[in-house]
Amino acid sequence: MSQPTYRIKQAAQRLGTKPSQLRHQLRAMGAITEDERAHPAWVREGWLKEDHRQYHHPVVGWKWRTRIDITEAGLVELWARIRRAA
Numbered sequence: 001m002s003q004p005t006y007r008i009k010q011a012a013q014r015l016g017t018k019p020s021q022l023r024h025q026l027r028a029m030g031a032i033t034e035d036e037r038a039h040p041a042w043v044r045e046g047w048l049k050e051d052h053r054q055y056h057h058p059v060v061g062w063k064w065r066t067r068i069d070i071t072e073a074g075l076v077e078l079w080a081r082i083r084r085a086a
Contacts (some may be wrong), residue, residue, distance in 0.1 A: 005049055005069035014075060015082065022078075026068075029081060038068045047074030 006014065012022040026032045031042045038048040051067040070078070 003046065003071040003073060005071050006075065007067070007069055011070040011075060011078075015079060025078075025082065032068065036068075037066060042074070045073075045077075046071055047077050 008022055009019045012019040015022065017025075023032065031039050031048060033039055038050045042048040043050065047070070049069045049071060051069060052064060053067070054062055054064050057063050
């Protein structure tokens with residue numbers, strides 16, 4: 001059975017922060033790479049999931065996009081790391 005996942009905005013609300021601050025924290029922890037992908041170790045641990053989609057942009061044509069979602073276990077891990085850092 002898969003865990004529920006949350007988009008960055010929903011996860012930020014649950015953690016009591018803003019989406020931009022959560023993204024910054026995820027980058028600082030190394031969970032989001034420089035190319036805006038979920039770090040493979042975080043995916044293996046089950047803390048993050050990536051959703052890859054292709055869409056047709058009206059000007060430039062077909063493009064790929066990647067959305068990073070945070071799992072319930074990921075929220076627990078983030079909460080623990082944020083509390084330790086405080």
